Amino acid sequence: MSDTLTPSAVDTAPEAYPVSARNRVKRVHERGSYDHETVHAILDSAMLCHVAYVIDGQPYATPTIHWREGDMLYWHGSSASRMLRHLKAGTPACLTVSHLDGLVLARSGFNHSVNYRAAMCFGTARLVEDEAEKARALVGVVDRFYPDRSAGLRRITAQETKATTVIAMRIDEASAKIRAKGVGDEPEDMDFPAWAGVIPVRTVIGATETCPKIPAGIERPATLAPYAEGAVLDAALLATQRIYEG
């Protein structure tokens, strides 16, 4: 594309996304990277993303569940939803995943910050109309999170397939931005008598609530082991993605 900036040596590594004005990390650029491994790890560690799209000049940031197969991102929903009806036509979109990892309290207001991992992915969202691709995706949305689960479920009906819209977006460009360190105070502020530090946060799995109508003898499957009580959600989602990739 015409606005692609000259990438640095790092950016041209084979496993990195191209860099343009759209995805170049402008602020605190030492926090930015474009390599597949970093971007994919942030995407794969989350179930929830936000998709930005535009209708008649109005932007929307819509939360949804995403999953990834290679460079392809998928999300889905009811065929009746506002977002999905709009995206059918093929439209520029931005899918962002963000993890909050810690609150950073500095000796000055200016240097307060957060630790985080975020990935922004750009591409053209399109409706998945090919029947085989759609069928694969509707297995993927279950099995990517819950290993081998779909084979043991009540089979999807034609009506349910029709009622579900699947959207795909190839990642044309992406950037990752990470802050993972301690307090970044100015050297001249170090003696200022204010407390400073990092308060880490993490998202963890709670105690499973089995559906009360499950008959005795049907246990939570062993394949859900990554979602053990107390486990960190990021890690469970990354582990199940790796299982899904085989």
Add this chain to the structure above:
Amino acid sequence: MSDTLTPSAVDTAPEAYPVSARNRVKRVHERGSYDHETVHAILDSAMLCHVAYVIDGQPYATPTIHWREGDMLYWHGSSASRMLRHLKAGTPACLTVSHLDGLVLARSGFNHSVNYRAAMCFGTARLVEDEAEKARALVGVVDRFYPDRSAGLRRITAQETKATTVIAMRIDEASAKIRAKGVGDEPEDMDFPAWAGVIPVRTVIGATETCPKIPAGIERPATLAPYAEGAVLDAALLATQRIYEG
């Protein structure tokens, strides 16, 4: 506005946001609400939001920290950032906060879901140019999260104030969408021999990492009590917002 739909009796309660084609919850509308209390509680329970905006037809979903004063949402960043330079002019934006509360595993793939709380807010983002409003906002971004903290910090410099852009957006319209329940299988699927249940997730506070250069005798302030190790982040953020509101 011309596209405002006729609101229901509930929607016209004095403390609710107006409903239009932009914010009406279309899917599973029994999960939707427009009242201030519900929308604000979702916003106030989070530090991280995603702001959607458009540059030359390209949508962006940018993660950032937000805070709220009444019906006004604020976010900020470097004066050099792509998003903030664009929003200076006053532009339609959508600020969304989402909480993932649980993974819902059903007896069919179709009824797999998540428990969540999400709020989408629409308005026109504008640059805060009034010096007094900007100064108040730069105190607010600290004190809203960390009660009474800014008074004890190294004072902000003119240079830092200049380098920081603050954006404000009055909430013109908003909607909240919440799923907080068990498995939603079809009645005819109840006897299908698959395990089903809810795996709850929550974001919790970890052990504080005091900056290693803090001299002995400077302790973590008691005002940070809501951020105790093991506390749920949502609750700590809601508690500190209530303290901030006095």
